[in-house]
Amino acid sequence: MALLQTEGLVAHYGDFQALFGVDIELREAETVAIIGANGAGKTTLMRSIAGVLRNEAASVSFDGAPIGAQAADEIMAQGVAMVPEGRKLFPSLSVEENLLIGTYGRKTEGHWTLKTVYELFPILAERRHNPGTALSGGQQQMVAIGRALMSNPRVLLCDEISLGLAPVVIKDIYKAIPQIKAAGASMIVVEQDIAQAMAVADRVYCMMEGRVTLSGTPDNLSRDDIHNAYFGASH
Amino acid sequence: QGAKIRLGYVSPQSGPLAAFSEADQFIIDGFLRSEAGANFEVIVKDSQSNPNRAAEVAKELIIDDEIDMMLVASTPETTNPVATTCESEEIPVISTVAPWQPYFIGQQGNPGDPGSWRPFDFSFHFFWGLEDVISVFTAMWNQLDTNKSVGAIFPNDGDGNAWGDPNVGFPPVLDAQGFNLTDTGRYQNLTDDFSAQINAFKAANCEIVTGVPIPPDFTTFWTQAKQQGFNPKAASIGKAILFPQAVEALGDQGHNLSSEVWWSPTHPFASSLTGQSAGDLASGYETATGKQWTQPIGFVHALFEMAADVMGRVEDSRDPDEVASAIAATELNSMVGRIAFDGAGLPPFAVQNVAKTPLVGGQWRMKDGGGYDLVIVDNSDHPNIPTGGTMEEIS
Amino acid sequence: MSILSLKNVSKSFGALTVTDDASFDVPEGQALGIIGPNGAGKSTLFNLITGNIRSDQGNIHFQGRDVTKVSAMERCLTGIGRSFQIPQPFEKLTVFENLLVAATHGRNLSERDVRDDCADVLERTELIKRANVPAGQLSLLERKRLELSRAMATQPKLLLLDEIAGGLTEGECQALIRTIKDIHAQGVTIIWIEHVLHALTSVVERLLVLDFGKVIGLGDPDEIMASKEVQEIYLGIEV
Amino acid sequence: MIWVDTIIQGILLGGLYALFASGLSLVFGIMRLVNLAHGDLIVMGAYLILVLVTLLGLSPFIAVFIAMPLMFALGWVLQKYLLNRTLGDDILPPLLVTFGLSIALQNALLEGFSADSQRLPTNALTTASVDAGPITLGVMPLLTFASAVLVIIGLNQLFYRTALGRAFRATSDDATTASLMGIKPANIFATATGIALVIVTIAALYLGLRANFDPNIGPARLIYAFEAVIIGGLGSLWGTLLGGIIIGVAQTVGAAINPEWQILAGHIAFLVVLLIRPRGLFPRAND
């Protein structure tokens, strides 16, 4: 059974419809990647799952229970944490405070504590008293991931964690993913970097214009499939 | 005749000035119950303590309610907009409870240019003037042994500007009587700090304080004065300590503060309407409302006495000119003394529109069981009004 | 003569340097493509050229005039038109009114004078049927077309296009290419940021590669695409 | 010497303004809410204390501690069920709603307590003073100033030393992302307004002890409180204190030159500070 599932998920920004009936699922201990061009609706999907955008109760279910209508804080308290696009650190908080605030709504015992997060990203321990926003992009991304981990989530949603980062830094960040999985989190990763997505994912969904246009495992998706799904047509 | 005479009455029933009209209902009920009152209908409007609103409701009364005459009381903020409106609408109006200078000069286009001042045709006013309050205050101060150095707090409002006026206000008279006045200038109402004034008074070694602040400002001033070690022998204050609640708000710091007294239960006057004495009226109010008497009671009552008297002398109450002439011809012994527009004690320009009523001086004395009593301590200008004691220094 | 020239332009957001000492010239009438990975600073470069953000360092010349400190509005009036990567329609105005704003203000003409031009642009971008629909109700593709149309309505000498082909079907993509070629043929200088490389390369004469805010390649599209560096950083998935 | 006295009196006055402003600063800083009813809430607090004093025969200094939880609850409910619904980019809804609240509150107090001016019962402390060299300072103003400083220290402790404070700051930075941390922004805001009303109660105590109050006196001080908040810099509590002091000192110095310029001088100081630093003295980096 799926741990997390969307069914016929729709989303609007005012008059503008951004999602048109999206069905995806995430199974226990799985990593799912979502790829798609700019504006395809990937972030909107993440925000809908996390409860930032409210939906019909039945359109999102977690652990068999409908959560689509719940608020972000309620969903988070059940164990769905998100690393938002653009990192979204709190500028008024130091690195350590940014991490600590991750436990505000869910104080579950588990692998992740300040100590283990610092072990995962040692550089953060050095910069713990700096304002989060004084860090480089990659370090900020580490804080954002650490912040989400602090609540020991069962599902971790990562939106474009490699955006705007140098390949070496991206490598560093992606190195953390196996450890995150090992600690027991299932993940949905949004990526525009298709190679990266293929490398970490058990399954891939490709979105275009608010719809899932393709899904499968990295092995059975051909480059052409992806290209078609991504850009609409081959040349 | 049949139809009743319609009186419009504007007063500040809500807002910061509402204390002035607390007795309105009591007085109006009494008036309508009286024999003369039976011919009248009184339409009351609330100015909300707002001059804009006062002018608006005055106009409504004139136009929509088609009143025959307007009555208005309580501070220039209420009387002036209403009187101005009536004058331009050519409806007779009688006002009171504002010294006549702010009433008269305050309605002139250019108050600074006496040559441009014009009398009114339909607007009449009875109350005392600054010359009276100055005379009362100086008489009270002269009862004490002081260095004749006076500090003044005059705000930048209708009253403050009149009291501090270099021509008609305190300064020339005090100067003539050998008092030395320290006037630091017109501050804005609801000022939170009076150190500047206190420092100036201390520097001038003032033993007397006077002024016409609003109640919260006087409390601020007085408290700060005490805190900063400024302890004058006499403090004669207009407006702020008019009402007992305001004095009570000073805690025990209100003892022996002095003020002008325009009306009290011991005034030897009686109502031309009901024959009640001042004392009867005050105690009637106290039993009816459970509140302590206040000075406006007598004057609001007198306003309705005026209405009854004037309308009793006209053929056609709907003829503004006739009513205006009847007002001008008034000679009435009222609850607040004799009212007549005969120019007694007035400069020529105000003769036509103003009638003066007597003024004496009083001091607030702390009662044993708490609360304060107003005791008349000076009656030099009107010896027929009995005193209840003599002026005491603030200890 | 070059219509646009950047000299040592840099821009940082906090610690992040998004444009790093960029210098290049665009000859009048040329079509230049810009490619680079996500977050490389392509859109930021546009914002610097249009004046929507100010550079920290360096100079930008347009038609020989130093416009580094000139406002976005004035730069538009001197002939720089742009589309936004994330469409920024005037949502409460209709499609036609969106164009009217651009045409009347961008060209400083009266509504009457530009009416037919706007209609013409809408016909060319196939938005004419939606002319009277409030822009807020458009779909994503229509919004992108509106971006292009609105930029065209200002009749710019330099047209900046930011990812307008993403998500188009092959047919739509060809139509778009025709439209852009058309504009280009009228002598308008074009700078086009695009991930859909075949569309880009079928129009542009030169290609600029951006990585970490740095210009790491500029030249003939084929040569650029063939260079190892570009293969590696940009077409990572292809190799 | 008079000048030293003038400035010290100004600083003490600034303490009063800062006390009036701290609650406003908290609410404005955390949720950008312009609360036009703040002054009236202070007056309401003063009446609440007065009622407690009269009914229970308590000293105002004790009564204030009973008033605080009541005011906290009021603030919480007010924010949660009314003001939260006005938050957003548009500043008009909060303006109109709090304006409505302001006139409703004023007139409700007028109905309930009449227009008579009131004062909390005073004692020797009210007029007590201490001599500091050639200058005499009132105990009450000193107490007011000390309370303002204590309130600001307390708030700073809360803000920078507790999990709740972290949540305040995070929510203020970005309520949406905060909700991803399991924070309920609506409750955080309600708590903030609750705390603001606790401070309002302290301000009310000094308002009521210092001079008379009546139901209409609230708005007059509101503008100084706003000035203090704005020139201090959004969200900076020490800035608010400094802002209050700047306005207080400007007023007393202006008055020393001529009382006609007293209030004007305060406003001018505000405008000058904003002219030089449009975002106040200690603006937050990120807005």
Add this chain to the structure above:
Amino acid sequence: MAYTVTTQTPASRIAAILGALVIVVLVALPFFAGRGTIQDMFFILTMLVLAQFWNLLAGYGGLVSIGQQAFVGMGAYALFGTVILWGLDPVPSILLAGVAALVIAVPTAFFAFRLNGAYFAIGTWVIAEVVRLLVAQWKTLGGGTGTSLPRDATRDMWFVEMIEETLGVRSAAARDILAYWLALILALATIGGIYWLLRTRRGLALAAVRDNTEAAKSVGVDAGRMKWIVFLTSAFGTGLAGGLIYMQKARISPDAAFSVTDWTAYVIFIVVIGGIGTVEGPIIGVLVFFALQSLLADFGSWYLMTLGVLAIVIMLVAPRGLWGLLSERTGLHLFPIRRRLTGGKLTASEE
């Protein structure tokens, strides 16, 4: 085939005809209505003018000012100044009232435009206070006491005698009628002018800036200049209204003329209740406000309490005001500004 642009709709054509009828009735009103009605209409019209200008400022220009009383007060004092000190007739002085407001609007804008959002709102409020306090020091016009218009000046005002004779009314009534007609002209000019502005390319630019400032700048809209135009126009119009209102009141004081409650808070109330960002909104709003006042004003503090609660309720239930609610449901626009392209390829299939 050629394209054409229209803004009219069938509804707006009917509205225009009805509007013309209403205007005729309003112009002729003094010939058959009582003074009470004229008075009420004067109040309605002047508040409407203030509301339209505040709406222009906040609803179209995004400048939420709570300092409009500065311009009302300045206009009013300028009128009193010119009449009392220069001996000018009050009627032409109204124009100077507008000019005076404009004069203080320039430095106000220089300062206030440095501020945003809530800072702008509070900043304009403080500036209005400063102007009030300065005017309160103007001793020749009564300082804090205030002053009244000389009776001679109001009695011999332009046109008054003419109205007295034509309509056979007393001079006080004639003055009311004159003030009413001036208010009517001002209100019609205001609505007409604002509607005209919205239909020019400047109006289009205003809407664009409101929707998306950054994009507007990128298509050549001078957003800064739009702010200036809107601010100065509102100041001028508000000053005219201030002059007219106080010409009719004939008495002024700083506290009254610079009252933030009377001239800004109630005006905001009117606009928001009616529907901000529409020409129709303030019209509805002022009618509601007037109705409330006539029904409830005699209940003193209960009236104000009701007003306060109503402000809260409307903001929560219908944030776009009564007109917003109505036009959302019906699509009705009495003052349409949407430009519809017709003809050409659009003829065949219209929507």
